[in-house]
Amino acid sequence: MTTTSLQARTAASARGLTRTYGSGDNTVHALRGVDLDLPAGRFTAIMGPSGSGKSTLMHCLAGLDAATEGSVSVAGRDLAGLDDTALTLFRREHIGFVFQAFNLLPMLTAGQNILLPLELAGREVDRERYEQVVGVLGLADRLGHLPSQLSGGQQQRVAIARALVTRPDIVFADEPTGNLDSEASAEVLGHLRRSVRELGMTVVMVTHELDAAAYADDVVVIHDGAVTAHLADPSQDALVAALRGRRA
């Protein structure tokens, strides 16, 4: 396992993270003692086949799901021991999300969707930041549209804008291109990378597509609930080897 020496800060980390579902004979071990540090200011992809536990890992790191054992800390804060409300407030302040589908509320316009997290938190809208994010994502002429009037790629861009506008410590993206054609996928992934490069954000993306992972700086490979590789700036070959090495 290689680690980068460039990492200055850790945006999120897990120690001995275990998550099981069910009990007795029906117990499913989604995560088996994951240790992981995600560096700030980087675009990290979490890769693995279906059922490898990558979505569960993301949910636990993002405070959407509680760990069965082990600890998770985000932005220097240990998430264990936070009750539901505290966790919600924490997410609101520090974490942004982009999901595969159902990203936008159908009855709100694109602009309203982008500002929703700020509104939920009762925070003042930073107009400059809003304009900046909308500009970077090329949404300026789409703000008054309802989600149903936008293409899949545009919808995901709105979701990214919404995740960025609060200046979160970390943005989690769960298969953000899962429903998109290759052109729209490239566009969305490009925007995610730009938000890291140009806006200095930290983005963690769960994906099972090799092409998508190619946009990331770092790649974490997960299999059967355990991390098998954490590669910094991997070459395509190294990545394929890491994925294949496990499968062989």
Add this chain to the structure above:
Amino acid sequence: MRTVLLASMRHHTRRYVAASLAVVIGVAFVVVTGVLTGATRSGLTADAGAPVAGVDHVVTMPGDREVTRLMEAAAEGGFPAMAVGYAMEPVFRDGIQLTQSADVSEVSLDPALQWQTLEDGRYPASADEALADLNRAKSSGVSIGDVVRIGSGDDAADVEVVGLVDSPSVGGASLYVPWQTLQRFDGTLWVSAVAWGGSTAAAGELAPGASVETSADWIAAQQAEISRGVDIIAILALLFVAIALFVGALVIANTFAILFAQRMRDFALLRCVGVTKRQLRRAVRLEALALGLVASTLGLLVGGALGVALVGLVGVWFDDMGGASLSPLWAGAAFAVGVLVTVGAAWLPTRAATRVAPLAALRPDTGVDVRTAAGRWRLVLALATLVGGSALLAVSVATTTVPVMLAGGALAFVGVLLLGPVLVPALVRLVGGLAGRGPVRRLATGNAVRNPRRTATTAASLLVGVTLTTAVLTGLASSRTAIDRDMDESYPLDATVTAIDAPLPADLAERVAAVDGVDDAVALDGTLASVREQSVPLVALGSQPGVVRGDRRLTTPDGVVRLSYDLVEALPRAVAERVWADRELTVVTGGRERTLRVRTGSGWGQAGIVSPATLAALDPAPQPLAVWVRAAEGTDAEDLSGDLAALAGAAGADLGGGYGNRSWVYLQVDIMTGAVVGLLAIAIVIALVGIANTLGLSVLERGRENALLRAMGLTRTQLRRSMAAEGLLLSTVATLLGTAIGIVFAWVGVQVMVGAVVDDVGITVPVWQVAAVAVTASLAGLAACVVPARKAARVTPAAGLALD
């Protein structure tokens, strides 16, 4: 297809709970009505034949003289006969009035006709003995051995109570006296029939104007009459059942529409694997049928149990309740109505659901888009019905025709319901905007209006109940204002204490004023004039005293006496005839004769009213002769009358006044208000079940969305609050709209129904009652969200995101 049907019913059972609840309540309502009316009917008709059970024939509708002849002939011939009817007379004990008016019937001295159920004591053996009803005796404090005086003036009769009986509510009376005594009260006696033990030929001869029928026929006719009365009540109750069922149908239709929308993909998948449109439609309709069958069966059981319990409960106070029973016809009809309403309500949603294209299953799942829009034709139709209905209402006001009003009201209301998908969301946005801006409220408003038709139907169900309740409350309050004016006219004084043949004690007015429930009392001075040796109290009224209700002037010009009809009737016949013919009365005071012009009327007791100048001319030294009383609001009529009767009796004075009548009329209005509101409450309850249902089903639909919001930082409390705000918005809008329409309907109703009888009717909005209905309905909407909101908040974001 059967496998699919059964599996889907099993899978969706929980989602059908609310819809079945609406059907269960509706069917139970029908059944309870049937059980209650059945028990009332059997109870009331059971005793109807008792008075004539001892004889073979009944002479019906005899004239006064014919009754006398029949009764005399029977006494001479030694065969049984008894008058069926009653007189209304005041009753006194030891000079104190027990009641202003009691119903007095005959108790036969012939054992064969003594039909009353003796509870204590014995039957009368002579004309000066009487039976009293157990309950009336208890409330007036009369017991066996008491001597009471029935009637007033020359006709009064003193009788001893020798037995207590349990009177039936139909054909029963407070007091029973033998014919010899009863016939003295010919002024108020009304005999509808004579139970006849003699020959029919003799009856025909004695009463040629009457008809003779067998007892069996007469009893059957009586029972039919009572049945008709009960039927009218049953029909009125069924009207409310129909309203409740209509609301239930809205709830069921909405439930099916929502459930089918959520299952669109399942349907499409079924179509993909080869299910025909017809098979699919049959399957979902069978689902509705099964739901109707199960819910109606439950409704029968619940209604039956509730009916038996209610009959038992009512029986505690009302002895004439028969046994609880339900005719198979009634039960069958209730069941059929429940099933039909369910299947009928599911019909339209079913059509829409099965129109789904098989391809819909293959499209990427972009979430359930259940947006429905108001079609343009619907809008046009809505406006047309609304305008047409309003025009009919206007016509009905102009022509005061009730059928036109009912048609116009129904049409206009249907117009409002059709307009709902446009109107309700607009109002929700307006009210939501007024409430403030925060994210929770924005979210609630947005959610409440995203599916206009669903929102409109949900609101409509509550709208029906609130509109009708408000209309009825306002209508009754407005009629009550009209009744008030009428009452003030007929009964300007709540109570009057009038001297009979001696002046009143000087401090009587003070003592009367000190009685509980007396708001104000004023003493009137006057003189005891004599008319042909009969004492007539004349009192002076200078200006209208404050105790008089309403605007009616009781003062008189000089030289004029205002006499009550009763007083004129009590004068010697020759004098009375002169009063009627010449409008003149000659009175003697201080040995001098004086003739006064007469005005007649009623409402101020047994004294003549003159002007102060006239009184001064009649008698230089007037004495207190009358005390007029105004009762405080809400005073119990029986208590007041009892207290005043004691004072009046001790002073040898007569007690009169209209407070008892007034209270009785108000009691009727209150009972009617309570009954109507209570019956409409059932429709409102069903509507609230509907609100809870819509929100509950929407929660299922919005699982992922709520998870997304939670992921982005919506706290559990905020989510619960937004759900609560959504429910509150829905119920508030329905309530506001319902209140507004209800008041308009009430105005029209009052103009048409009361305006036909009384000129210049206004509308009185019972602000507190209407506000109470509005607040209750709105808050109940809030309460309806408790369960759905908790359910929504319980889901963790991760679990919600995994939902399909």
